[in-house]
Amino acid sequence: MADEGAQRALSAGAFTVMRFDRSAYTEPAPVLTLQQHQQFMFGRNVFQRKWAAVVSLNGDWGLGPTFIASQCSQCHVCDGRGKPPQGRDEQLLSLLVRLSIPGEDEHGGPRPHPNYGDQLQNRALQGQSIDLAYSIEPIPAEADLFLDWDEQVVSFADGESINLRKPRLRIEQLRFGPLGDDTMTSLRIAQPVFGLGLLDAVPEQTILALAEQQKQQGIEGHPNYVWDAFGKRSALGRYGWKANQPSLRQQIAAAAIGDMGVSTNIFHDQNCPPVQTACLRELPGNDPELADVEIDATELWLRGLAVPGRRNVDDPQVARGEQLFEQAQCTVCHVPALTTAGQFLPLPQLANQTFHAYTDLLLHDMGEGLADGRPDYKAGPRDWRTPPLWGLGLSSTVNGSHVMLHDGRARAASEAILWHGGQALRSREAFRNMAKADREALLKFLESI
DSSP states (O other), X not given: OHHHHHHHTOTTGGGEEOOOSTTTTSOBOTTOOHHHHHHHHHHHHHHHOOEESSSBTTBEEOOOSEESOSSHHHHSGGGOOOOOOXXXXXXXSSEEEEEEEEEEOTTSSEEOBTTTBTBOOOEEOTTOEEEOSSOEEEOOOSOEEEEEEEEEEEEOTTSOEEEEEEEEEEEEOOBTBOOOTTOEEEEEEOOOOTXXXXXXXXXXXXXXXXXXXXXXXXXXXXXXXXXXXXXXXXXXXXXXXXXXXXXHHHHHHHHHHHHHOOOOSSOOSOSOOTTOHHHXXXXXXXXXXXOHHHHHHHHHHHHHBOEEOOOOTTOHHHHHHHHHHHXXXXXXXXXXXXXXXXXXTTSGGGTTOEEOOOOOOOEEEOOGGGOOSOOBTTBOTTEEEOOOOTTGGGHHHHHSOXXXXXXXXXXXXXXXXXXXXXXXXXXXXXXXXXXXXXXXXXXXXXXHO
C-alpha cells in the first residue's frame, strides 16, 4: 500500500520532487544531467535578472522604454502565480492589461491599438531623458492602472452563502489620448511556470483527440491556432490564458518585449507606437538585448523545472473528493493524466512521461460571467484555456498568492468553481448542489494535487 501511495504521489513522473515549502516550484528535475543542470542554472539566472535603464550594479541595460516589470521573477515570484494589488491605490504589477481594437492583424491575431499597442505599459524610464538639443523630454508611462472590486453573494443549495468578487479596471492618466469606445481590454494575471516542459512534450494529436472525445460528451473544447513567429507558420497554441503562444521560446521572447521592453532577435521593435515620440528616440541597450543563448538557457530551465508531488494521497477525504471531482465531470476538461511523446529531442528525459496536470490545453466557453469580450486568434470572447491545477494547494506557501482565474478574482477554489459557466455550468451546479461534507472533500482533493 505504501508503494501504491508513493506512486500516486508522483504528479509528474520522473519530473516530480517531494518538496512542499517555499521552493516547491523552483527545483530542477532530478533526471537532468550535469550539463543540463548547469544550463538550467544559467536559465534561472536569466529569469531572475534585473533589467535597468543603463549598465550598472543594479541591473543589465535593456529595460523599457516602457514596461510593466524590471524582471520576470517580479511577477512570477518563486516561479508561482501573481497577485492583484492589495489596495485600490496600488498599481498593477503581476497583472497586465491586453488591448485590441476590432479586426485582425496580418496573422489573424488581435489588432493592436494605434496609440498604445497590444498591452498597456504602466511604468517607463521617467528618470531617463532624451536630449533634444534645446529641451529635455521625459519618457512617460502609457497609463496608471488600478483595480476596484464588485461583490455579489451566491448561495449553495443547502443555504450556505459565499461572496464572489469581480475586478473593475480603473485606467487613469492615459497619456496618448483616449482608448476609444471600441477598444477591448483583458486582465491577465501571471501564471505559475513549473511543469511547462511536460505540457510542451504532449503530442498535438493527443490534444486534438481530446477535443474529439469531448464532443461525444457534449463539451465543445477546441484548440487555438496562432502565429508562430519563429517557424513563420500557424501552430497549435499551448501557453497563456487563451493558449495564444505556440512554444516556450516564443512565450519567453514575447514576455521579454511585452512586459519588460527587452528585445530579442525575433521581436526587435520596442512598444513605441508612432505617437509616443520620446519612447521612439530611446536608444536600445544592445541589439538584441536578450541574446539567443540566453533564450536557449531559459527555455531549458522552463522545460527542466520539476513539479511538486501530491500530498495526503491516502487520506479518505481526499479519495472521496477525487471521486466527486470525476462525478461532477470536472475531469472532462481538467484531464487527470496525459502522456508525453515517445521521443522529445529538446529534452529527451521528457519522453514517455505520464503526468497529472489536470488540463486538456484546449479552449472552452466559460460563460458570460468570465468573458473578457476580446477574441485572440481562434479563442472567442468567452473562451479560456483549461489551466493546470497541479501544485494548487502549495501556492500560498510558495509566495503568498492563493488567487485563481485569469484576473485573480477567485480567492479560493470554491469561488473559482462558482464562476464557471458556459460549458462548465453543469459541473458548477453539481458542486453547488453538493452537501457541505462533499464540497469540503472535493476542495481537499484540489489542495492535495
